[in-house]
Amino acid sequence: xxxxxxLKVAGVTASVVAVSPVxxxxxxxxxxxxxxxxxxxxxxxxxxPVKESSKVKLIAPxxxxxxxxxxxxxxxxxxxxxxxxxxGIHIFAKENADPRTISVYLTPANGEAFFSTRIRLAKTxxxxxxxxxxxxTFLKAEKPVKVxxxxxx
Amino acid sequence: xxxxxxxxxFLMTFGISSAKAEIRWLYDLDMALYKAQKQNKLILIYIYSxxxxxxxxxxxxxxxxxxxxxxxxxYFIPVKVDKDSPQGEMIxxxxxxxxxPTFHFLESNGxxxxxxxxxxxxxxxxxxxxxxxxxxxxxxxxTEYFMNEN
Amino acid sequence: MARTALxxxxxxxxxxxxxxxxxxxxxxPMHTGLAKDKKTGKxxxxxxxxxxxxxxGDEKVTWMKVFxxxxxxxxxxxxxxxxxxxxxxxxxxxxxxxxxxxVVKIKV
Numbered sequence: 001x002x003x004x005x006x007l008k009v010a011g012v013t014a015s016v017v018a019v020s021p022v023x024x025x026x027x028x029x030x031x032x033x034x035x036x037x038x039x040x041x042x043x044x045x046x047x048x049p050v051k052e053s054s055k056v057k058l059i060a061p062x063x064x065x066x067x068x069x070x071x072x073x074x075x076x077x078x079x080x081x082x083x084x085x086x087x088g089i090h091i092f093a094k095e096n097a098d099p100r101t102i103s104v105y106l107t108p109a110n111g112e113a114f115f116s117t118r119i120r121l122a123k124t125x126x127x128x129x130x131x132x133x134x135x136x137t138f139l140k141a142e143k144p145v146k147v148x149x150x151x152x153x
Numbered sequence: 154x155x156x157x158x159x160x161x162x163f164l165m166t167f168g169i170s171s172a173k174a175e176i177r178w179l180y181d182l183d184m185a186l187y188k189a190q191k192q193n194k195l196i197l198i199y200i201y202s203x204x205x206x207x208x209x210x211x212x213x214x215x216x217x218x219x220x221x222x223x224x225x226x227x228y229f230i231p232v233k234v235d236k237d238s239p240q241g242e243m244i245x246x247x248x249x250x251x252x253x254p255t256f257h258f259l260e261s262n263g264x265x266x267x268x269x270x271x272x273x274x275x276x277x278x279x280x281x282x283x284x285x286x287x288x289x290x291x292x293x294x295x296t297e298y299f300m301n302e303n
Numbered sequence: 304m305a306r307t308a309l310x311x312x313x314x315x316x317x318x319x320x321x322x323x324x325x326x327x328x329x330x331x332p333m334h335t336g337l338a339k340d341k342k343t344g345k346x347x348x349x350x351x352x353x354x355x356x357x358x359x360g361d362e363k364v365t366w367m368k369v370f371x372x373x374x375x376x377x378x379x380x381x382x383x384x385x386x387x388x389x390x391x392x393x394x395x396x397x398x399x400x401x402x403x404x405x406v407v408k409i410k411v
Contacts, residue, residue: 059300060300061296061299061300062280062299062300063277063280063281063299064296064299065269065270065281065295065296066270068374068375069374069375070374071296071300073300080384093372096372097337098370098371098372100370100372101370101372101373102367102368102369102370102372102373102379103367103368104365104366104367104379104381105365105366105367105368106364106365106381107362107364107365108384109359109362109364109365109383109384109386110364110365110381110382110383110384111322111382111383111384112322112382112384113382114324114380114381114382115379115380115381116326116378116379116380116381117373117374117377117378117379117380118373118374118377118378119372119373119374120372120373120374146273146274146277147271148270148271148272148273149207149210149271149272149273149274150207150271150272151205151207151251151252151253151254151255151270151271151272152202152204152205152206152207152208152252152253153252
């Protein structure tokens with residue numbers, strides 16, 4: 001369900017903080033890169049290897065009309081049993097000043113390894129989803145998301 | 154004399170065939186609405202500024218592309234207005250304005266389907282145009298369309 | 304000062320053993336600290352959600368580390384296995400120490 005329907009159903013009439021693509025682009029490009037993707041990834045994995053896996057399903061729009069609001073959905077095809085479960089899903093925006101966007105920590109109580117949110121992309125780049133398993137291994141999926149080249153306020 | 158005529162005709166032919174692909178932008182929305190209804194096409198409005206480098210980039214690259222020109226010619230009535238012109242102000246007031254370039258996609262009766270902001274590479278703009286041209290806009294929103302990678 | 308937040312469970316009707324989707328939104332600007340106010344030219348100070356915690360009854364079942372690259376008015380959605388009748392509480396914290404809580408009852 002998209003955000004507009006969700007808000008409508010929830011009966012929200014309060015004004016939403018709208019972020020125009022122009023305003024956001026200025027904000028994210030204002031400073032040089034703070035952290036490389038490799039550094040950001042290491043924060044999460046501690047340097048352990050990360051394997052590409054089809055068990056990690058990353059859904060993101062091939063073209064995002066508004067880089068300030070890019071929906072991403074991640075499903076991991078893996079059990080959520082007490083001694084074998086997905087304990088973390090980490091989402092990276094490779095070219096952002098700080099490639100880390102959000103890390104969600106799950107428990108078997110979730111029942112399924114799934115997470116969805118909306119992130120900001122400063123420009124066209126790859127989004128990477130890393131699943132952290134309870135046995136300490138890391139799996140990933142990566143997808144390119146195109147954003148406008150730019151525009152003028 | 155015959156040689157001059159031959160050369161002239163030769164140049165004219167070339168001139169015509171390359172001009173054929175160029176987008177024939179209208180500058181008047183009313184004319185565009187009239188044509189769109191008559192030809193049963195969508196309307197593509199391009200609000201630009203002569204001072205905006207991103208608009209110039211679109212004009213130099215994306216809009217010079219053959220595939221882009223062909224899909225526009227086939228499915229859209231294209232309108233181009235300067236954001237600071239009277240027509241531009243009318244269009245901004247009626248359909249909104251996100252900065253330049255702003256693209257408004259309208260149905261033939263003038264009803265706005267969607268607005269898009271920003272310059273796009275040819276490949277990406279082509280996919281965006283297809284979303285409207287092929288009628289996907291009737292079934293799903295643009296983000297859903299690109300999530301499914303149609 | 305708490306902010307407006309919404310929590311929604313889908314489907315509306317569920318029974319023990321079902322896995323439901325819990326979605327939430329909190330109204331928050333998520334200022335990255337990199338943007339300038341157009342009028343004053345000054346940098347808008349960083350103001351963003353840093354942590355989200357989810358409690359099902361007394362148990363912390365899910366938690367999130369949030370960075371400023373999450374879109375304004377953060378939307379998050381995850382799954383939950385319905386095992387008991389208990390309150391589901393979501394807590395949002397931001398870098399200024401503001402805390403917002405929202406509770407919905409899981410009824411079985």
